[in-house]
Amino acid sequence: MELSALDRSRMPVHVAIVMDGNGRWAQRRGLPRTDGHAAGEEALLDTVWGALDAGVRWLTVYAFSTENWKRPVDEVRFLMNFNDRLLVGRRDELHAKNVKVQFLGRRDWRVPRRVLRRIEETERLTADNTAMTFSMAFNYGGRAELVDAVREIVREGVPADKVDEKTIRRHLYDPSMPDPELVIRTSAEYRISNFLLWELAYSELVFTDVLWPDFRRGDLYSAIGEFQRRDRRFGGLTDADPAG
Ligand code: IPE
Ligand code: IPE
Ligand code: MG
Numbered sequence: 001m002e003l004s005a006l007d008r009s010r011m012p013v014h015v016a017i018v019m020d021g022n023g024r025w026a027q028r029r030g031l032p033r034t035d036g037h038a039a040g041e042e043a044l045l046d047t048v049w050g051a052l053d054a055g056v057r058w059l060t061v062y063a064f065s066t067e068n069w070k071r072p073v074d075e076v077r078f079l080m081n082f083n084d085r086l087l088v089g090r091r092d093e094l095h096a097k098n099v100k101v102q103f104l105g106r107r108d109w110r111v112p113r114r115v116l117r118r119i120e121e122t123e124r125l126t127a128d129n130t131a132m133t134f135s136m137a138f139n140y141g142g143r144a145e146l147v148d149a150v151r152e153i154v155r156e157g158v159p160a161d162k163v164d165e166k167t168i169r170r171h172l173y174d175p176s177m178p179d180p181e182l183v184i185r186t187s188a189e190y191r192i193s194n195f196l197l198w199e200l201a202y203s204e205l206v207f208t209d210v211l212w213p214d215f216r217r218g219d220l221y222s223a224i225g226e227f228q229r230r231d232r233r234f235g236g237l238t239d240a241d242p243a244g
Pocket of ligand 2: 019064
């Protein structure tokens, strides 16, 4: 789908994507799974620039889950190095286009120190950028995010009856991040797999058969087109935002 076919007055502010199907993409070509991850880089960059052109203000992608540590050590190592290289290779371009890059996830001992350092450098470099916030969910789990929020709330000694939805939101990894209106998952998998559990309560979900390495901005625009055809009610009767 072309950008010109979309209703520019109804663009989602925040789009989140589960980038799935890299392994199958490679296997279908008789290649090692890791080649599929490598091929995902072009898909990611085209999607970032496509989102930027469309005026999407927040883009969040699922790059590595808290469950992905279960994979073979070689694949995990590849993914750590891959994300490291991606940051180094692309951050100047992202910075030049005024994109703020940030990471959502646990910065624990399992993430190599070199990668953590790169994450911090990239966040610092792009901190004041304003065109779009591009979040990489990395060593991210929706349940882990809620556990971390609860730990923080308990540590602060907040009395039980003072805990409400706002308290929880304030303790998420990025309290300023609006909920995604649209969540896309590629590769014909119809589940959430621990992505943004709190944030997607009222997100429109769009599933596509396209494997992540084949995904391009046109696929993003098609998903936004589908989103624009949906009727969002938030439990009420009209298409109105619950916060608004
Ligand atoms: C998504 O592709 C990338 C990550 C989970 C890191 P997969 O590696 O899950 O690919 P499939 O689902 O096995 O095809
Ligand atoms: C979700 O995909 C995580 C990422 C895309 C990073 P998975 O491929 O890990 O999810 P499952 O195992 O199919 O649920
Ligand atoms: Mg998968």
